[in-house]
Amino acid sequence: MSDEFRSSKAINLQSKWDELTEGLQIYEPATSVDTITGEWRTQTPVFLEKDCKQCLLCVPACPDSAIPVKNQKRLDFDYDHCKGCGICVKVCPFHAIEMEGVE
Amino acid sequence: MSRKDRLSGNEAVAIAMRQINPDVMPAFPITPSTEIPQYFSNFVANGQVDTEFIPVESEHSAMSAAIGAEAAGARTLTATSSCGMAFMWEELYVASSNRLPIAMALVNRALSGPININADHSDAMGARDTGWIQIFSENNQEAYDNFVMAYPIAEHEDVHLPIMICQDGFITSHAVENIVIEDDDDVKKFVGEYEPKHFLLNADEPLAVGPYSVTNYYMEARRAQAEAMAHVPGVVLEVAKKFESIFGRHYGLIESYRMEDADYAFVLMGSAAGTMKEYVDGLRKEGEKVGLVKVRMFRPFPAKEVAQALSHVKAVAVLDRAESFNNVGGPLSGEVLRALFLQKVRCEAADYVYGLGGRDLLMEHVRSVLEDLKKLCAGETLPAFYRYLGVRE
């Protein structure tokens, strides 16, 4: 245990008390990328590219930043981090996203 | 050059703060600690320090601001008393668990009710399990010296814990006494610059402070915090040794007074220790083999040192300036008796509550305690686990 730098990648459920950081501080940015929250998902949104107008309204609405954007166009979902909340389905004006198995 | 002066305890602590010149001081006034931020805000207004003084709207905010500032990388301190610190309660835990070396001047005062502005240790005892280091001062000189030593202890790389320097409200905070004030530069050099390794305002190292911890990690975090506390006694002694080498005044975890051949010992903390030294001298003149153990550091508790100091006595009386309402005795006696038991020191023991709400400890009280101890040694049993001193009954 000390204030020496320790990456969060090196800390897991096998880490002993003296292998943690002081106050459980995290010394790096964007460590949520390493946490695969996609497995919490019970319903899955599906991207219907043919209906998409690339208006990008869905992107800022996603609470988990799970809609990647490249060259001003959205790509398919980042299913490692999508929790399946369905907000994107509600905000899409063109019905270009639907929840799998939901009428 | 050090200089002789006469100052109240609050003035002395405010001067120590000026000499330290911290980065941030959030504070909210409450009797009897109010003078400390009052004097300090004068120093700010006069340009004698370049501290960011934040006049917050409550003590909860004072400690919250202190936590934020310290996490950002700023050396931060505050001052409070009584209900003010009670209002900081949840934040005190946040400060210590996030390992933030904040310094606090606690001017001890009773907690309501009945509402009372005078000295006792109820406020500090309410915070005894918050993970803060607690050091008690006998007089104005000690309040000053202890504050000068606060940051070198709290910021030590093996510690990184917040620290409260306690003195008794009014009894020392508002009493003018002789004192030696050290040279500004000597104090600055002794305290040094604050150079945290990780801090929020470091653009080169994005940092998350205070993340949520699930059950799978919580106990490990607590265990690590306990380890930091285990390092404190050694660091306190190391800092005291350096302090003595520069400024000449000696400090330990406890102070033993006329204990060498004592049969009967008194244990207490704070300003009553000076009073008790006078009474011990008085009783010694009458042929009584009595001595005093003053506990300077209450958190962490110096169990070995206390037990060692008491290892040869026939009986010990612990005098608590706070109630625990447990029908057994006060918080200091709980610590002392545990220390004796675990260190296998066998002697008679009794506990007393004294001085609540500013009441004085008088020689007649101490005489009655000594009588109790002699009764215990003669095989008699006292009517209760503990009793009040100087209460009308």
Add this chain to the structure above:
Amino acid sequence: MKESLEIRWHGRGGQGAKTAALLLADVAFETGKHVQGFPEYGPERMGAPITAYNRISDQPIRLHTNIYEPDYVVVVDETLLEAVDVTAGLKKEGGILVNTKRSAEEIRPLLHSYEGKVYTVDARRISMESLGKYFPNSPMLGAIVSICNIMEKERFFTEMRKLFQHKFAKKPEVVEGNMKALEMAYMEVSDV
């Protein structure tokens, strides 16, 4: 010169009894003594009875209690004689100083058969003559130092002048008046 001394001050909130006790601690410190000066706080209001204390000694002072058996008592407001037991615990070898235009003989019957010395000084008249306003603390300080023989007279006045010059740095015109109040009371205080 006495080695140690305990003094209890009785006044009313706003009259400067606490200030006088702190000034006495200041001047005794400047003459090389160990000192304590501290107030006892009750309800803090203008006019409420307040108590302040001094310990002055050649040795370091360790006691941290109020003073129960003072050598001297100073009563800054004579109406307190009826409201407060001002001679409680007062040593008969010591004395009591009262701010009044009456004589010590007239005051003694009000003091619950206290056997020690009774001193009086008319701090109101002295204050009005020297300062033009009623601030009883300087006259009472001059009078108690005169009585209790805790420091050399010349040293007392020299150090008090310095203290006043420091304390009244922003209104130096009141230094002379306060010095005059000290001196008048020092000379006039009387036990007859």
